Amino acid sequence: MTPEELAEFRRRQKSRNLALGGLLVFFALLFYAITIVRMGD
Amino acid sequence: MTAATAQTLPADWRDFFALTKPRVMSLVIFTGLCGMLAAPGQINPVIGFTAILCIALGAGGAAALNQWWEADLDAGMTRTSKRPIPAGRMQRNDARDFGIVLSISSVLVMGLGVGWLAASILLVSILYYAVVYTIWLKPRTPQNIVIGGGAGAFPPMIGWVAVTGDITLMPVLLFSIIFMWTPPHFWALALFIKSDYAKVGIPMMPVVSGQASTRKQILVYSILLMPVAAAPWFIGGTGAIYGVCAIVLSFIFLGLSFPVAIRRSEDGDAMKPEKRLFAFSIIYLFALFGILVADRVATQLGLIV
Numbered sequence: 001m002t003p004e005e006l007a008e009f010r011r012r013q014k015s016r017n018l019a020l021g022g023l024l025v026f027f028a029l030l031f032y033a034i035t036i037v038r039m040g041d
Numbered sequence: 042m043t044a045a046t047a048q049t050l051p052a053d054w055r056d057f058f059a060l061t062k063p064r065v066m067s068l069v070i071f072t073g074l075c076g077m078l079a080a081p082g083q084i085n086p087v088i089g090f091t092a093i094l095c096i097a098l099g100a101g102g103a104a105a106l107n108q109w110w111e112a113d114l115d116a117g118m119t120r121t122s123k124r125p126i127p128a129g130r131m132q133r134n135d136a137r138d139f140g141i142v143l144s145i146s147s148v149l150v151m152g153l154g155v156g157w158l159a160a161s162i163l164l165v166s167i168l169y170y171a172v173v174y175t176i177w178l179k180p181r182t183p184q185n186i187v188i189g190g191g192a193g194a195f196p197p198m199i200g201w202v203a204v205t206g207d208i209t210l211m212p213v214l215l216f217s218i219i220f221m222w223t224p225p226h227f228w229a230l231a232l233f234i235k236s237d238y239a240k241v242g243i244p245m246m247p248v249v250s251g252q253a254s255t256r257k258q259i260l261v262y263s264i265l266l267m268p269v270a271a272a273p274w275f276i277g278g279t280g281a282i283y284g285v286c287a288i289v290l291s292f293i294f295l296g297l298s299f300p301v302a303i304r305r306s307e308d309g310d311a312m313k314p315e316k317r318l319f320a321f322s323i324i325y326l327f328a329l330f331g332i333l334v335a336d337r338v339a340t341q342l343g344l345i346v
Contacts, residue, residue, distance in 0.1 A: 005050070012051045019054040030094075033087045034154045 052135060056125035060108055060136055061101030068326065069100040069196045075330035076197030076215055079337045080204035088155055092203035095151035096196050099163045102143030106171040109136040117241040120234060159203045166195035183249040190223030197330065211278045214269070218329065221266040225259040225298060226322035233312040252305060260302035267291040270329060280345040283336035290325050297321050
């Protein structure tokens, strides 16, 4: 892999990790909210 | 960067997003939301949001599975050759895994958070699109759109069931409207891009049965669409705002279908009537479901009976 390709590899890896991390945080918050709502039913 | 290197790089998150067919998803989200808002009863905003999210995730998962299965066909068509897999930006199996994860998680979250009836319909809709339509019918019969179009008809039913918890005639009618709307909508598109489908051997109606038959069937479905679209008013499920608008919109739809039905295209034809019908068909569905919600709100406010 050339330095340019390695840099691109790292960039994509980082953007995917950030997207996945954001998704996990979002679902954690969503499940928390669903639990609170369901407890009130 | 060589094509081989591009294949070894991890796919960009934007390519995963593109796999979910965001433009189709916008219509799915809209009709699902309208089904939910038009349903009698109340739903907690968090649960409602979860239901719409799951409908969107399920549609995205099914779309990813569709692109995984049809990657070779997509590569042969101009309209789809830039998609992530045929363009070489993503490994085929990554799309399959992404589609499976989205599909399963959407059904589970729907079941746990909203209800298992809505989750069951969501599961059926995903299997309907990914298996019945994509794998089974699309490569085998020119009626693929008629039967497979049912997959896109599920979202308003799921939205409705998420609120009410049961299946009545109204959500079935909302399903029927999209079911009847899909053939003229898609065949209008297939008429002006039919050369692409012919190239990859997909038996779309214009390719197999020819233009004349397709144009006639567009008109037949447009005629059938009118009573189905107005049926929610006839059975007393909506007020007059929806009923009158549904009839007017359906007449315009029919009016645009008519020139498509009676003409024949030649080489170099701009296909304007077909493109006009296709464009209006999208407006038609957005308008019809938007008015359905407006009618419901007007009824709740006591503006109409």
